[in-house]
Every structure is written in structure tokens, then in C-alpha cells.
Amino acid sequence: MADTHALATLVQALKGLPGVGIKSAQRMAFQLLQNDRATARQLAAALQNAVEKIQHCECCHTFTEAELCDTCLDLTRDRTLLCVIETPADQSAIERTGTYRGLYFVLMGKLSPLDGIGPHDIGLAKLKKRVADGVLTEVILATNFTAEGEATAHVISEMIRQQGLKVTRLARGVPAGSELEYVDLGTIAHALVDRR
């Protein structure tokens, strides 16, 4: 598209977004510059702001703008239960069932040796420290029922059992091979009740 350096740079940067190829990037750049410069400005500001402000909760590892996230600060929650999930979206899914009132630990990923994602990248050292708070009695593993999610649950389970805590896994009410964020709420609620 056209012979401008600023445009070529923008297309390259858009191509850096997950799932965006060169054709989509060109289409996005054209659309933004031709018809929607307000959106371009908003996106630039939102990116800058998010990168500056968003950090990880010191307690549960999820995204937050403060030291601790709102969930970890909520004193009405049951501090004897900790539910381990892969992403903030999974936490939202569980929250929407309205059946869980404990705390969370968000791995922000899953073990994936092929992609070079190891224990350190999903905060397992932080989790090990977290579960040793003396208040927790049960850790519920709610990673996805995919091959990588199961492997991640297995590794965490071994680690936590060594520390003498009860470890449970969401019941297999959740269809195998599916991702939590796309599962209907009733299924997730039943799987929580039937956890083993």
C-alpha cells in the first residue's frame, strides 16, 4: 500500500497482533487511516495506558492496576479455598456461575514445553508460596481439560500434595477437549459441586 514509511510501520505493528496476517493488517491500516482516525487515536492511548498501568496481583497473579486485585481484597470470600485457573477469562466464567466464593490463582497460561512455556512462566514458584499461607485447606485445579491443561494440573497437584494440602480437580462434567471460557454455566456449576 502506498509509499509511506509511517504506513509500512503501522502495517508491520498490526501484523504483530495474534491472528492478524499481512492482508488483515493492510485492511486494518487502510480502514483506520481512511475512515476511523478517532479509533486509531483511542487504540494508541489505550495500549499506552494499559502497558503503563497493568501489573500482576501479588497474591493471585492476575492482571490488576493495584498491588492486589479486587477479588483478593474482598474480605467476604472464603480464604480456605483456592481455585487455580489458566486465564482471567476462566475466572470470569467461574464467577458467573455464582457457586464459588473462595479465592483464585491465575496461571496466566499453561505448561507448554513445545512453545517453551515452563513452570516459571506460569508462576508456579509464586503459587507454591501462596498455598503455604496456613489458612488454605483445599486447592481446586480448574485448568482446561485439554492435554496441556491436564499436564499442568498434574504438575501442580504433585507440588501441592507434597505440602500436605487437599487437592481436587473439577469434575469431568466439563466436556473433554473443551476450553472453560466457552462452556455453559450450568456445566461449570455442576463440575464445581462434583469436584474430586
Next chain:
Amino acid sequence: MADTHALATLVQALKGLPGVGIKSAQRMAFQLLQNDRATARQLAAALQNAVEKIQHCECCHTFTEAELCDTCLDLTRDRTLLCVIETPADQSAIERTGTYRGLYFVLMGKLSPLDGIGPHDIGLAKLKKRVADGVLTEVILATNFTAEGEATAHVISEMIRQQGLKVTRLARGVPAGSELEYVDLGTIAHALVDRR
């Protein structure tokens, strides 16, 4: 995803990109913040820079960082020919054939009444002034062979004929290297009508 305002704002802004739904926007935000903050920063800077610097060429309407684009400034080009196309990508396609040495006018869109895109949005007033430079002798309409592209070509053709200039359209025909039996009938019919 998580309970942060900066994150919600970023997801909304990403959703403003063409072809990006809420799920993709969430995935992009997660990926950028969790694994790729350098890309987030680069994209923010590229957007800001592009919005500030990129304007329309005063002569041919395409994107440029100067008053006139490189093509319009190229004194070796044939100033008696003007090729009208929809987008900078179409111009690139024609340039790559190496068979055209005239100038261009880039509509940066096409007439599309259903989307509220009228003559003003594709710079027809600018084009009308452009073709009255006294040097041009022929205008080649190379809008796409879609319903909207054809309608756009028709409107421009009427406008330019009133100014006493020769107006031509890219020939419709059988693609080079193809076998007749595999070419759709509409294309063959047009190739027969446009035979030379």
C-alpha cells in the same frame, strides 16, 4: 477479563479494529499484556505516528506523508494518462505488471449507497478538478469488476465524458494462462463482447 479499567478500555479499542470481535479482542489484549508488551508499545507508537503524519496526496488522493506522493512527483511518468483505482493496493497490483507508466487517481473507496458512501467520500470533486489540467488525454477506469465497482466506474465515466475526455475501462476477459473450459460463462461472454 480481570477487573481493571485499563484492560476493559483496551479490549474495547481493539474491538474497534475491522474484523475483530470481543473474543479476539480479549485474546489480543491478554497476549499483548502477558507476553508481548514490546509489540503493544510499538503498535501504540506506530498508530500515533501514522495518524499524525499520513495525509492525502493533493494530486492523486492516495496516502502520503508529503503534499504530493512519490508517483505524482515522478517526472518520467506519462502525464497524458490517468488510471482511476479504488485503493493503494490496486495501484500496487497495476505497478507490478510493469506495463503502465501514466499517473493515478486513488478513490480510497467506492460508491456504496447502502454503507452511506457517496461521491464526496471517494473524492469525485477532487477528481473532476484533477482531470481538467489540460494535459490529460485519457482516463482509464480500473475500479473492481464488482457491482459497486461497476457503478462507481459508470458515475465517473458520465462525469468525465462531459468534460470532453476519452474514457476507457480495463478489458474484461479470460485470465492469462487459463483454459476456456474452466472459465466461468460470464467471463467468456464479456471476453467475446470486448474482443479486439
